[in-house]
Amino acid sequence: MKVERLRLRVFGVLRNFSDEDGFWNLELEHPVEIETGDDLKALIGSCYSSRNPSFDPAILEECALADGESILDPSEKLGSCDGLALLPPVCGG
């Protein structure tokens, strides 16, 4: 297992829960190799909801993880935690 500090940018409805403006600061304990799909989102949800009981981690089921260039493929192994963002369903226009 590996313990990692994660500074996650959040948007939209997730801002209602952000520690500071637009960020979640988490300390995650995860397997050395973890995919960026459901497993990581479940860890993030569990970690955040333990700190903030009003947060329902089910909201993360429809959220995507991204970096500044693209949405991460859920089967992709987590590399660097730098610059990660958690994106709820979108509704621009």
Place this chain on the structure above:
Amino acid sequence: MNASLNRIEIEVSDSPIGADSICLQEFIRPDCGACDLFFGTVRGRNHGKDVVAVSYDAFVPLARAELRRIGEEALGAANTQGTVVIRHRTGKLAVGELSVLIAVFTPHRAQAFEACRFVIEELKKRAPIWKKEFYRDGETEWLKGHSLCGGL
């Protein structure tokens, strides 16, 4: 079609968009005889509630990249070359303010209409932009939208 002849201009910012904020002359080109313009504005009523303002949140670097892809795809879908300009606001807007501007320049009008429609429909489904409505009764709500879990 030669995609290298395409020009895509993207802006996602808190700078106001005015009906006069696009200088059409800057984008007119000799191979394009049509321009289709679309403006989105903040509507004062949604789902039976009086809206007084809307706040747009965006993951700007990814929004810019995705809007650029949408612009390229729009011209491809219309089987044409041309120019696509997309501007989207961030920040808090009052009812009636312009939230999005799309301008498409193509050789013929049917292509411009098709590509412009493509851009706004895909933008709503794919651009990492979020909308929070402020209602007259003091309530606020982040609107539900399209999940990006399937990838972009």
